[in-house]
Amino acid sequence: MASYSYISPQISHNFIIFILILTSLRLLTSIQSKSCSNPSSSKLIISGNSTIYSENRTFALGFFHTNDESKWYLGIWYVSIPTPTYVWVANRETPLRSRDSSSLEIDGGKLTVKDNLDSRCDVVWESVDANFDSEGDVKLLEDGDLVVMDARGVAVWRSFDFPADTFLPGMNLTVGQTLTCWKSSNDPAPGKYSLRLRPPDYGEVELLFDEKRTYWTSGNWTGNIFSGVPEMTIPYIYRFYFTNPFTETATFGFIETMPQQKPLTRFNIDSSGQIRQYTWSPQTISWNMFWSRPENPCRVYGLCGNLGFCNAKLTVNRCKCFDGFQPVDGAGWDAGDFSGGCVRDSDKNCRNDKFEAIGEVTFDQEKVESSSSSRSDCERKCLNNCSCIALSHNPNTNSCKNYFGEILNLGNSSSDLGIIHDPLNIRVPRGVTGKKIGSKTVILIITISCFVAISSIAIIGFVILRKNTITRKKLEEESVFPVTNLKVFTYKELHAATNGFSEQLGHGGFGAVFSGTVDSALVAVKRLERPGGGEKEFRAEVCTIGNIQHVNLVRLRGFCSEESHRLLVYDYMPNGPLSVYLKSGGRNLDWDARFRIAIGIARGIAYLHEECRNCIIHCDIKPENILLDQDYSAKVSDFGLAKLIGRDFSRVLATMRGTWGYVAPEWISGVAITTKADVYSYGMTLLELLGGRRNVEGPPDGGDGGASNEKWFFPPWAARRITEGDVAAVVDERLGGEYNMEEVVRVGLVAVWCIQDEEVARPTMGMVVKMLEGVVVVEIPPPPKLLQALVSGESFRGVGGHSQNNTFTGVSNESKDSQFAV
Numbered sequence: 001m002a003s004y005s006y007i008s009p010q011i012s013h014n015f016i017i018f019i020l021i022l023t024s025l026r027l028l029t030s031i032q033s034k035s036c037s038n039p040s041s042s043k044l045i046i047s048g049n050s051t052i053y054s055e056n057r058t059f060a061l062g063f064f065h066t067n068d069e070s071k072w073y074l075g076i077w078y079v080s081i082p083t084p085t086y087v088w089v090a091n092r093e094t095p096l097r098s099r100d101s102s103s104l105e106i107d108g109g110k111l112t113v114k115d116n117l118d119s120r121c122d123v124v125w126e127s128v129d130a131n132f133d134s135e136g137d138v139k140l141l142e143d144g145d146l147v148v149m150d151a152r153g154v155a156v157w158r159s160f161d162f163p164a165d166t167f168l169p170g171m172n173l174t175v176g177q178t179l180t181c182w183k184s185s186n187d188p189a190p191g192k193y194s195l196r197l198r199p200p201d202y203g204e205v206e207l208l209f210d211e212k213r214t215y216w217t218s219g220n221w222t223g224n225i226f227s228g229v230p231e232m233t234i235p236y237i238y239r240f241y242f243t244n245p246f247t248e249t250a251t252f253g254f255i256e257t258m259p260q261q262k263p264l265t266r267f268n269i270d271s272s273g274q275i276r277q278y279t280w281s282p283q284t285i286s287w288n289m290f291w292s293r294p295e296n297p298c299r300v301y302g303l304c305g306n307l308g309f310c311n312a313k314l315t316v317n318r319c320k321c322f323d324g325f326q327p328v329d330g331a332g333w334d335a336g337d338f339s340g341g342c343v344r345d346s347d348k349n350c351r352n353d354k355f356e357a358i359g360e361v362t363f364d365q366e367k368v369e370s371s372s373s374s375r376s377d378c379e380r381k382c383l384n385n386c387s388c389i390a391l392s393h394n395p396n397t398n399s400c401k402n403y404f405g406e407i408l409n410l411g412n413s414s415s416d417l418g419i420i421h422d423p424l425n426i427r428v429p430r431g432v433t434g435k436k437i438g439s440k441t442v443i444l445i446i447t448i449s450c451f452v453a454i455s456s457i458a459i460i461g462f463v464i465l466r467k468n469t470i471t472r473k474k475l476e477e478e479s480v481f482p483v484t485n486l487k488v489f490t491y492k493e494l495h496a497a498t499n500g501f502s503e504q505l506g507h508g509g510f511g512a513v514f515s516g517t518v519d520s521a522l523v524a525v526k527r528l529e530r531p532g533g534g535e536k537e538f539r540a541e542v543c544t545i546g547n548i549q550h551v552n553l554v555r556l557r558g559f560c561s562e563e564s565h566r567l568l569v570y571d572y573m574p575n576g577p578l579s580v581y582l583k584s585g586g587r588n589l590d591w592d593a594r595f596r597i598a599i600g601i602a603r604g605i606a607y608l609h610e611e612c613r614n615c616i617i618h619c620d621i622k623p624e625n626i627l628l629d630q631d632y633s634a635k636v637s638d639f640g641l642a643k644l645i646g647r648d649f650s651r652v653l654a655t656m657r658g659t660w661g662y663v664a665p666e667w668i669s670g671v672a673i674t675t676k677a678d679v680y681s682y683g684m685t686l687l688e689l690l691g692g693r694r695n696v697e698g699p700p701d702g703g704d705g706g707a708s709n710e711k712w713f714f715p716p717w718a719a720r721r722i723t724e725g726d727v728a729a730v731v732d733e734r735l736g737g738e739y740n741m742e743e744v745v746r747v748g749l750v751a752v753w754c755i756q757d758e759e760v761a762r763p764t765m766g767m768v769v770k771m772l773e774g775v776v777v778v779e780i781p782p783p784p785k786l787l788q789a790l791v792s793g794e795s796f797r798g799v800g801g802h803s804q805n806n807t808f809t810g811v812s813n814e815s816k817d818s819q820f821a822v
């Protein structure tokens, strides 16, 4: 007994330790096997750098990161394009720490994303419980849908039912589903803006801020479109459907109607709160945005945050803080996320404040204290409470409003953003002098410029000389073509030549144009707004443009490319753009001038298309880009710029009818653009020249289109008259009947040939010249169907599907290999 009792503690002690070790080992292994690899209940789908491709390699599923290599996500992206574009993300809020240790598994009846770094085996994302058996299969379909199928091949879960921020063809939006934007362009975590079917009726789509505040609706479904989105009547390549609208089973979606040339297309809820549609352009190797809502980006609720002032006219740095304020989140602000808003610069002490009037503005505000008092009492009351941030006072009614908390959606009252209040006065520290928005930046820029100027002066002329020589030498080395005819200007020279950019001639799609004098000759200096691409590309393109010379093209004299400055110097055209002559009250042109202009434009474009070394597609033919010299000869301007700058479709296609003004239907489809796109725009321009009017009357309204008042769209009506033989009805009344009937008929018929839906039906530009000159007989074209569909307001189906047989007789084959050089 004694010995037993003596030994026992030893044994039991060891035994306990042994057991302990064993248990903890078991525990460890069981944890490990449970979440990392338990072959009996889980099935590995992908891990690390492996991916799953859709059948024809349109989409891939795998792990990706954005700008931060320590944050990885499971997502689906387009394989065939160089721009990373993620259409779906699983673990939006919980990034994985490394790719190598990441896996996607079927585990416990769920699709599971695991982070296995340091054997911690965290589950960072799992799908809803759909009882997948591990026998199930995971497949990525050609339309971008990730599908889990059970052993019988029945889909039990699909990513299309759990959308992220992207709506793809074939996807359905149903009751209870939302698309939510990324927090910023680099952070897939859900942001503040989302899209859903609008409760309680589910007859329309809405955009929401913070899941509760509607800032855009599509309008109710009318049977084939949403009432506020009339452009849906142009289903050139898409067909929208809305089954069971106004019920709990409502389902909205769209499909492509041209499966044979399927462009990549997607709707996206942008982190700036707009819904946008993009198609991929293989020509420009970029996504073209051609539709967005709300049209006015400042209508996005809370875009600029507290006290941020929104300017819709700006494309970058749209939000500004008032003087005396600065962005709360400077980094976010720089990255285009303005939602943090503005905060007072320095002092937290609010005692020594005053008020700055910022004028007529619109804004949204929830906490307001109204009273009836004099202005000074109104100010005193606000000053007494540090959380009062602004006031408005109406001296006529003595009504005083003190505002607390946040002021959102500040915008210029002239921009039609919503409620206009009495002029707003913002509380600022007493030391603040200016009241101008962003004046601080201006001062900063001036300071920097002065500093730069002074330091430049300090630099010896030798350095400058040397630099100039180097630049010129570099240019000559880089350019393929001789550049003897192009002058390289310094920014300073052009600044002086234009009198400090004081006389603005106009503002085109690529930037403002100023008049100036170079070598005692008048010039037009175009200051490019968005200098895309690098210096080298710019110079190469400019040299190409500079080598193109034709009597009907505006001559490029020189350019400036210095730091961020990109300027082009052109011959000055004293009689301005053609658009000036196309207003009912504007200047008139007699028929002879018009006819010469029509032929002149055609010759200019034909030269670009067919005769110069690299075929150039202009991409932006419209009356604003046709300039008239002292003899009223037409000169095409802005050619070659589309490639230089890239093309922002949001403006061109601002309104559907504006869109349809000049842009050929194939632009929208994202299919290869040929010279026939210019032919289309030329046809539209010709109709305007004939009618002496704009195709869309009235300027596009700046506000949110919605159900905007009907504007009369001229081309469909004109096309019908012309094809019915009644050209006289179309001709400008200002001509008073003084015109050559034969020429008028020719111009009318050519215009309608040019705006045919199908590219092959449109003549080449060279043929257009011949037709106008009367060298070939012009037959009567069919009326363009897409345009007619627009007028009748009916959904127009199947145009893309089958092509028409009405090809212009006399057009040989498609023009020679037109290498795309926009």
Ligand SMILES: *[C@@H]1O[C@H](CO)[C@@H](O)[C@H](O)[C@H]1NC(C)=O
Pocket: 048, 049, 050
């Ligand atoms: C994937 O990773 C493995 C090892 O981790 C490496 O050998 C292989 O080259 C990688 N494959 C690709 C396509 O990066």
Ligand SMILES: *[C@@H]1O[C@H](CO)[C@@H](O)[C@H](O)[C@H]1NC(C)=O
Pocket: 055, 056, 142
């Ligand atoms: C993949 O491409 C082939 C050949 O073009 C086509 O026949 C097939 O239908 C495509 N598959 C899918 C899923 O689209």
Ligand SMILES: *[C@@H]1O[C@H](CO)[C@@H](O)[C@H](O)[C@H]1NC(C)=O
Pocket: 160, 170, 171, 172, 243, 251, 253
């Ligand atoms: C979308 O809805 C249509 C019509 O209700 C249906 O035929 C189709 O299968 C649905 N697609 C998906 C991916 O759920």
Ligand SMILES: *[C@@H]1O[C@H](CO)[C@@H](O)[C@H](O)[C@H]1NC(C)=O
Pocket: 201, 203, 217, 219, 220
């Ligand atoms: C849509 O219809 C519902 C009733 O079905 C109506 O309450 C709502 O105001 C309509 N929306 C618009 C934008 O007309």
Ligand SMILES: *[C@@H]1O[C@H](CO)[C@@H](O)[C@H](O)[C@H]1NC(C)=O
Pocket: 369, 384, 385, 386, 387, 388, 404
């Ligand atoms: C300031 O105003 C806010 C909002 O009306 C109120 O809640 C707070 O009590 C006031 N503070 C002082 C010190 O009066």
Ligand SMILES: *[C@@H]1O[C@H](CO)[C@@H](O)[C@H](O)[C@H]1NC(C)=O
Pocket: 358, 359, 360, 361, 412, 413, 414
């Ligand atoms: C609003 O716009 C008008 C006209 O464009 C301008 O004169 C005014 O200064 C603007 N107001 C503010 C606060 O920016």
